[in-house]
Amino acid sequence: MIQVKVFDEQHEDDLTDSMNDFLSTLKEKDVLSVQLATSHFCVLPEQIYSFSGLIVYRIKPAEAGMLEPGGESE
Numbered sequence: 926m927i928q929v930k931v932f933d934e935q936h937e938d939d940l941t942d943s944m945n946d947f948l949s950t951l952k953e954k955d956v957l958s959v960q961l962a963t964s965h966f967c968v969l970p971e972q973i974y975s976f977s978g979l980i981v982y983r984i985k986p987a988e989a990g991m992l993e994p995g996g997e998s999e
Contacts, residue, residue, distance in 0.1 A: 926986055930987065932978040937963075940976040945981060957981040 930947055934940040940961075958981040965974045976999065 926984050928982060928984055930980045934976050937976045940978055944978045951982055955983045957983060
């Protein structure tokens, strides 16, 4: 089963920490994609920055509470 985890932080170091913490819980072979995006906008008198990340990863059906075809968990 494929799942996604979305992250959004106001500081890039916070995004790095959050994503690395989550990635450390996964096996490297289960990570399918890591994507990053930034945006900013102005709310006078300051600029607001948003740093976002998306991790696409695979989990076993048993971890999602599902059974494999045939009724057996993987």
